[in-house]
Amino acid sequence: MSLQSPHLKEFTRDEVAEHCRIDDLWIIIDAKVYDLTKLKAFHPGGLSVLLDEDVAGCDATEAFYSLHRHEVLEKTQTKKLQIGTIRGETSKLHGRISGALSLVPYAEPNWLAPEYHSAYYSENHRQFQKAVRRFIDDVLYDEAQVREESGERPSQAVFDKMAEANMHAMRLGPGKHLAGRKLLNGIVKPEEFDYFHELILMQEFSRISTRGYGDGVVAGMLIGAPPLINFGSAELKARILPDILDGKKFICLAITEAHAGSDVMGLKTTAVKSDDGEHWIINGTKKWITNGTFADYFVVGCKTEDGFTVILVERGDGLNTRPIKTTYSASAGTAYITFEDVQVPVGNTLGEEGGGIFVMLSNFNHERFIMCCSSARTQRLVVEECLKWVTQREAFGKPLHAQAVIRSKLAAMISRAESCQHWLENITYQMCNMSYKQQSRQLALLKSHSTRCAQDTARDAVQVFGGRGVTKTGMGKFIEHDSSGLPSLPPLPLPFHLYKRSSLCLVL
């Protein structure tokens, strides 16, 4: 049975060739016939390129793919331009297939490639990976691309679907917070969920390749909820945690200030006890707070009489948030926060009064782990984009990959991605078997290694893509996205801004 849409006709190549004029302009791309007569006035690449003698009325497949991403053909406006197909021929090229593995070499961690073996992953991990990929492709991917650009935060519909699968809870890693929850339709039992499941989850999330939206999907919870889980009172946890894990309420970590960032003891926000000793009165500011614009709860680092104390503040009188513009998308909800005589019950203190530094440090290992997962997977995406580009792009009469200098860069990128992934898997195995305290040194070293590799790979990718590596749309858009914010590293063909990505920063 033919799946061809009824409005599409069949043509021979000779018939298409007759339509090669400015007022009657057809082309063939991958056995599909497009009428570009109306597009020509709006084509971002201009008219003259469409009238070239090897484009107008011709098979422009190669010319098209050397300049456009496949997604251009998937847009509704482009689909309307298709008038038919070439008789006796079928299309061979397709875009992303939901849930599928990439066929580009090195685009997937090698435990997912059929020819490789791994001592770390069980059959359950493999089933879990398939289900998570399908979920992310179906539920998050398209919205992420649109909202990264518009700056809107992730929709409540996405949060709800994530909650239904218990994604929010799983993203916090193994632990008691999973108890009694049905994880991704029951694919893994809460007590069997381990750090490899978490690694898979984090890496599959990184594939959406939208930094702001990615952080908008509750990065605040990843760093804000652990202090509540580990140091909050039973009453506080029972009242607040379920709504957070169910995606109904949002929490963030509010430590950094305009005055001090990593110098936590230099913070100026104060919390002073009320005369009756029942409340904290908080005054001060916080800056660069991920998810702050939409959070309901703020885990706030304050200067107190005894030193540094962490307090959970609920959105209310005296607390105001406003968005601040950053290198990445406003989808992340990055905020500047002001506290003016904000009154908080003393029962909202997390951990000991004056013991805030311990509360903060206690989650660093896990944060490092998350960053290592994301950094290793993002490098692989860059490798995939580069491999696709050097294959389809021709320069000096041959594909880019025929140039030795390009092959050398690709080899270096691939080696870096492999080294980060394999060290990560080894550490993940240790995490499944070591105490939390024992894990810290290895994780800190891996984070340093992985983020440096990511910077080198971003720099090489910009060189492979040339001007497209600094262009927000088109072929190099993911490379620009990944490298924007990085400080210039010589020798570069063009100046570019370098990147400060939470998952790629160099702090140990």
Ligand code: HEM
């Ligand atoms: C279905 C047919 C086509 C559609 C819908 C289309 C659409 C587009 C779009 C959306 C862009 C902007 C890409 C971006 O930066 O995001 C673009 C750019 C461009 N297009 Fe097309 N195009 C088509 C066919 C062609 C063909 C056959 C050629 C001939 C070689 C061509 C040449 C170009 C050029 C030179 C650019 C500028 C590329 C750049 O800035 O790097 N287009 N086109």
